[in-house]
Amino acid sequence: MAEKLFLYGASGHGKVLFDLIQSNNQSVDGVVDDNPLLYDLLGVPVYRSTELNQFQGKLLISIGDNAVRKGIARTWSSKKFFKAIHPKATVSSYANVGVGSVVMAHAVVHADVQIGVHCIVNTGALVEHDCSIGDFVHISPNAAVAGNVIIGEGTHVGIGACIIQGIQIGKWVTIGAGAVIIKDVPDYAVVVGNPGKIIKYKKNE
Numbered sequence: 001m002a003e004k005l006f007l008y009g010a011s012g013h014g015k016v017l018f019d020l021i022q023s024n025n026q027s028v029d030g031v032v033d034d035n036p037l038l039y040d041l042l043g044v045p046v047y048r049s050t051e052l053n054q055f056q057g058k059l060l061i062s063i064g065d066n067a068v069r070k071g072i073a074r075t076w077s078s079k080k081f082f083k084a085i086h087p088k089a090t091v092s093s094y095a096n097v098g099v100g101s102v103v104m105a106h107a108v109v110h111a112d113v114q115i116g117v118h119c120i121v122n123t124g125a126l127v128e129h130d131c132s133i134g135d136f137v138h139i140s141p142n143a144a145v146a147g148n149v150i151i152g153e154g155t156h157v158g159i160g161a162c163i164i165q166g167i168q169i170g171k172w173v174t175i176g177a178g179a180v181i182i183k184d185v186p187d188y189a190v191v192v193g194n195p196g197k198i199i200k201y202k203k204n205e
């Protein structure tokens with residue numbers, strides 16, 4: 001019998017992953033969320049994290065916030081996680097997608113790309129050849145990352161942003177929606193606009 005699959009996070013992102021899992025002819029057996037007001041996600045029961053140890057199965061963290069995803073992955077590091085790739089995503093057989101990561105519909109991940117653990121490559125995002133994407137990164141819908149780009153842990157590439165080839169982006173960077181990144185970006189920077197300019201630094205993850 002197939003192992004049971006659980007989502008951690010009864011969020012909007014959780015709903016999208018729910019659909020993704022069904023697109024792969026699998027089903028979600030339960031959702032974990034500590035919001036006491038939530039009892040069900042798309043008809044599947046929501047459990048509290050205190051109940052999680054009762055369940056045998058594999059877990060996928062369905063929370064968009066990169067730092068929160070990292071915290072949950074650490075807390076539940078003894079659990080088995082799974083990755084999920086939409087059947088309408090294109091992932092090169094020469095790319096590597098880490099455990100706990102998701103690749104949404106119409107995303108493209110080309111050859112010799114390394115994607116870390118617990119990442120989100122969101123709907124229609126493009127990751128070109130030879131990129132290295134750190135753990136807990138989120139590449140938002142319709143963002144495009146050109147070849148040979150390195151992105152550090154926890155960075156969020158905003159919706160529709162573009163990063164030209166060969167750029168190095170630090171860790172826990174925020175790239176604003178629609179930004180065009182043509183220069184390297186240091187750790188914790190928040191960058192917006194075309195061409196991308198740093199408007200501030202985040203204090204931490």
Ligand SMILES: CC(=O)SCCNC(=O)CCNC(=O)[C@H](O)C(C)(C)COP(=O)(O)OP(=O)(O)OC[C@H]1O[C@@H](n2cnc3c(N)ncnc32)[C@H](O)[C@@H]1OP(=O)(O)O
Nearest residue numbers: 140141157158159174175176177178179190191192193199
């Ligand atoms: C499925 C999903 O939903 S995936 C989620 C996808 N979501 C995203 O991609 C969101 C990305 N986030 C953004 O673009 C945000 O605006 C951020 C993180 C860049 C900035 O947010 P905040 O820190 O709250 O900054 P704030 O809104 O105060 O804006 C600061 C300044 O930057 C400007 N600014 C903010 N975002 C952008 C942007 N994307 N492009 C250009 N300018 C921007 C603001 O106009 C403001 O300018 P001002 O000081 O001259 O008035």
